[in-house]
Amino acid sequence: MQITRAEVNRFNQDKTKNHKDQFEFLKKQLVNKGVAVEAIVQQIQDFQVAIPSWALGAGGTRFGRFSIGGEPSNLEEKIDDVGLIHALTQSAGAISLHIPWDIPGDTEAIMQRAKEHGLLFDAVNSNTFQDQTNQTYSYKFGSLCHVDPAVRAQAVQHNKDVIDIGVKLGSKSLTVWLADGSVFPGQLNFQQALARTQGSLQEIYEYMPADWSLFIEYKPYEPNFYSTVIQDWGTSHLLANACGERAYCLVDLGHHLPNTNIEQIVATLLWRGKLGGFHFNDSKYGDDDVTVGSIKPYQLFLIFNELVAGMADNQANNPPLAWMIDASHNVKDPIEDLIQSLEAIRLAYAQALVIDQAQLEAARDKNDVTLAQEILQEAYRTDLRPLVREARLRAGGALDPIGYCRAIDIRKVLIEERGLETVATGL
Numbered sequence: 001m002q003i004t005r006a007e008v009n010r011f012n013q014d015k016t017k018n019h020k021d022q023f024e025f026l027k028k029q030l031v032n033k034g035v036a037v038e039a040i041v042q043q044i045q046d047f048q049v050a051i052p053s054w055a056l057g058a059g060g061t062r063f064g065r066f067s068i069g070g071e072p073s074n075l076e077e078k079i080d081d082v083g084l085i086h087a088l089t090q091s092a093g094a095i096s097l098h099i100p101w102d103i104p105g106d107t108e109a110i111m112q113r114a115k116e117h118g119l120l121f122d123a124v125n126s127n128t129f130q131d132q133t134n135q136t137y138s139y140k141f142g143s144l145c146h147v148d149p150a151v152r153a154q155a156v157q158h159n160k161d162v163i164d165i166g167v168k169l170g171s172k173s174l175t176v177w178l179a180d181g182s183v184f185p186g187q188l189n190f191q192q193a194l195a196r197t198q199g200s201l202q203e204i205y206e207y208m209p210a211d212w213s214l215f216i217e218y219k220p221y222e223p224n225f226y227s228t229v230i231q232d233w234g235t236s237h238l239l240a241n242a243c244g245e246r247a248y249c250l251v252d253l254g255h256h257l258p259n260t261n262i263e264q265i266v267a268t269l270l271w272r273g274k275l276g277g278f279h280f281n282d283s284k285y286g287d288d289d290v291t292v293g294s295i296k297p298y299q300l301f302l303i304f305n306e307l308v309a310g311m312a313d314n315q316a317n318n319p320p321l322a323w324m325i326d327a328s329h330n331v332k333d334p335i336e337d338l339i340q341s342l343e344a345i346r347l348a349y350a351q352a353l354v355i356d357q358a359q360l361e362a363a364r365d366k367n368d369v370t371l372a373q374e375i376l377q378e379a380y381r382t383d384l385r386p387l388v389r390e391a392r393l394r395a396g397g398a399l400d401p402i403g404y405c406r407a408i409d410i411r412k413v414l415i416e417e418r419g420l421e422t423v424a425t426g427l
């Protein structure tokens with residue numbers, strides 16, 4: 001199924017007057033405050049977030065998966081679903097593949113399909129946290145950190161294969177997330193495990209084409225519960241430095257212990273020119289992977305404030321970031337859930353963009369703590385949804401993407417097309 005621009009326009013018709021009234025009212029308020037509204041609308045329009053190929057199947061947890069019907073059962077159908085989301089939101093212009101869950105069969109055909117939906121291929125992701133059938137060695141006791149050089153060589157080779165696939169698709173980066181670590185004290189020699197990981201990553205880095213970047217994720221725990229080799233941003237940072245200029249840290253919002261000041265990590269990495277990418281999600285306890293902005297929207301806004309300020313101040317040494325949603329819809333329809341995440345991301349970005357950074361800096365210089373807080377909260381508490389809608393409308397998207405899904409009963413259409421029993425690859 002494909003949604004055309006004409007269908008979206010028709011759907012928008014009876015909603016446009018009300019939206020325009022809201023947008024013009026908001027615009028007037030913002031312009032009076034000196035906000036460059038038109039420039040911000042354009043920035044929001046340009047902000048595209050990749051959808052991972054593993055986010056479109058049935059939801060649930062590792063304890064149980066609950067069927068939704070009409071699941072995409074191959075990469076082509078996953079691309080189609082991202083295409084639907086992009087047609088409605090005009091904010092999901094890329095797909096990020098996880099290998100081997102989504103190895104393209106016919107690369108040319110896959111690329112053509114993505115092109116028809118206006119999608120690019122974002123970072124490719126390797127997987128050495130699961131054993132695959134026909135694999136010689138097991139990753140039960142680690143992959144890039146493994147004590148056995150043969151296991152490390154297999155894991156390094158997998159990453160090289162992923163790069164080869166990405167090159168054909170036009171991707172420009174590899175994201176590595178390792179589950180490597182230990183479940184019990186004494187299991188692992190920390191120093192040696194880290195040194196072996198560094199050696200393996202350097203080999204992968206050397207294999208990358210000259211215009212590629214390596215993104216290194218970190219995570220404090222899970223699936224290992226005693227130690228994780230790349231446990232935090234500091235470890236990721238030292239490994240990125242050991243690899244080279246085009247190796248960066250990747251911040252996944254769920255990969256922090258409760259109450260970690262993620263915005264400060266973002267600021268630090270941008271300052272060092274070492275922030276490569278972002279995985280958006282939200283959480284209450286750990287790596288819950290729930291919808292972006294559903295639990296801590298103020299934290300998301302503060303993170304975007306650092307991103308906006310940091311990207312402006314560090315343009316020269318920190319390249320543009322790779323943005324991706326890494327969330328699980330659990331009990332919701334994945335298409336609706338991803339639309340909600342995209343909206344939350346754009347809203348937080350817009351809120352951060354309306355902050356007068358110079359005014360904030362001046363308040364800081366005077367140690368005017370109250371004013372600094374006022375500036376942030378004034379931006380956060382201004383309802384900028386009409387501005388985000390305007391950006392979507394100008395790009396050809398739906399004023400109310402979830403309303404559109406419901407009006408045409410999108411899941412029913414997908415079930416009719418694909419059946420009730422289809423199963424998507426992924427976790």
Ligand code: PSV
Pocket residue numbers: 054125177217219252279287326427
């Ligand atoms: C690990 O929790 C992670 O965030 C990594 O990005 C993986 O690639 C992704 O989830 C999917 O398993």
Ligand code: MN
Pocket residue numbers: 177217252279326
């Ligand atoms: Mn992630």
